[in-house]
Amino acid sequence: MGEHQTQAPCRISQDSIAGHRLGSLFNPSLNKVSQSSSSYVSSRSTSSQSVERQQKLTSENTIGASPERDPRSKPEKGSFDIFRTTNGGLPKLNKPLHVLNKEKKRDSERFKNAPEPQYLRSGMVLLKKFINTTDQVKVVNKCRELGIGSGGFYRPGYSNGTKLHLQMMCLGKDWDPDSKLYKDSRLFDDVVPPEIPGEFKILVDGALHTAHNFLRRSSRSVEEIPNMSPDVCIVNFYDNSGKLGLHQDIDESRESLAKELPVVSFSVGDSAEFLYSDVRDADKAEKVILDSGDVLIFGGKSRLIFHGVASIKPNTAPTFLTNETAVRPGRLNLTFRQV
Ligand SMILES: O=C(O)CCC(=O)C(=O)O
Numbered sequence: 001m002g003e004h005q006t007q008a009p010c011r012i013s014q015d016s017i018a019g020h021r022l023g024s025l026f027n028p029s030l031n032k033v034s035q036s037s038s039s040y041v042s043s044r045s046t047s048s049q050s051v052e053r054q055q056k057l058t059s060e061n062t063i064g065a066s067p068e069r070d071p072r073s074k075p076e077k078g079s080f081d082i083f084r085t086t087n088g089g090l091p092k093l094n095k096p097l098h099v100l101n102k103e104k105k106r107d108s109e110r111f112k113n114a115p116e117p118q119y120l121r122s123g124m125v126l127l128k129k130f131i132n133t134t135d136q137v138k139v140v141n142k143c144r145e146l147g148i149g150s151g152g153f154y155r156p157g158y159s160n161g162t163k164l165h166l167q168m169m170c171l172g173k174d175w176d177p178d179s180k181l182y183k184d185s186r187l188f189d190d191v192v193p194p195e196i197p198g199e200f201k202i203l204v205d206g207a208l209h210t211a212h213n214f215l216r217r218s219s220r221s222v223e224e225i226p227n228m229s230p231d232v233c234i235v236n237f238y239d240n241s242g243k244l245g246l247h248q249d250i251d252e253s254r255e256s257l258a259k260e261l262p263v264v265s266f267s268v269g270d271s272a273e274f275l276y277s278d279v280r281d282a283d284k285a286e287k288v289i290l291d292s293g294d295v296l297i298f299g300g301k302s303r304l305i306f307h308g309v310a311s312i313k314p315n316t317a318p319t320f321l322t323n324e325t326a327v328r329p330g331r332l333n334l335t336f337r338q339v
């Protein structure tokens, strides 16, 4: 990650901020990722030097974090469970089966006809309702399984005593918000993060494929969004008071940033108000709502955009998700990067 403020990766922060469905996780056609942009060389003026400059600039900030009592602000130990624990993590069954089935049918219909992707700006495309209902449930269950295990969720913080307003877990490699480094194991407990599940990678491929097809259809260059193959996924869980200040994701390698390889971001659960801007000023930022199942891609000319989560909208998670899983109120966000 780059610079975040409330949770995760190198985020610069400003606490003040305050689909074309292609698919199912197990659809083999999703493996066919467009090759056309794999040798993309950025035409953007992001020289290594400017990346370095920006990295320095942003690393002096923390993202959406606020001070806690612990002066050294070590990560809070003991894994966080994204499932409600009061009923042993079982899904809520307070509705009759026929009502649950009706709701499920309605939700599946809703997700079957994903709307046309939204072109937000060069290099930035939003795939509304890209992740179908079945796959959203799988994403939640997988994050829960990994999240309570070794290398699972914890509340990250900075050595100055501030903590991000979220729970975080890294897959593939660890990203440490304080040192802003990607490492093979976590600094605070030496645990090697779990691998990125293959099903997640298939969804990422499908999302990039869908975005490229959309760019082609709208007579734009597919090279606006270079292709990438993720080796890190940062999973954030925001409760209803969660947020993440405006930041840039700039801790990835110089090569990755110079090629402007995209960040692919999944949202599952409650909706979020997502801000993005060329400058770190929430008042000047554009706002877009990210709902459950949406995939946001930002690469190319938008790779270093300032972005953050202003708020989570309570009780907006789709009913199938709260009926079929025991997920707590809140939002899961998964950002995939090739670091
Ligand atoms: O939660 C989100 O939508 C954004 C997360 C993010 O920017 C990050 O983890 O770097």
Ligand SMILES: [Fe+2]
Binding pocket: 001, 002, 003, 004, 009, 011, 247, 248, 249, 307
């Ligand atoms: Fe970010």
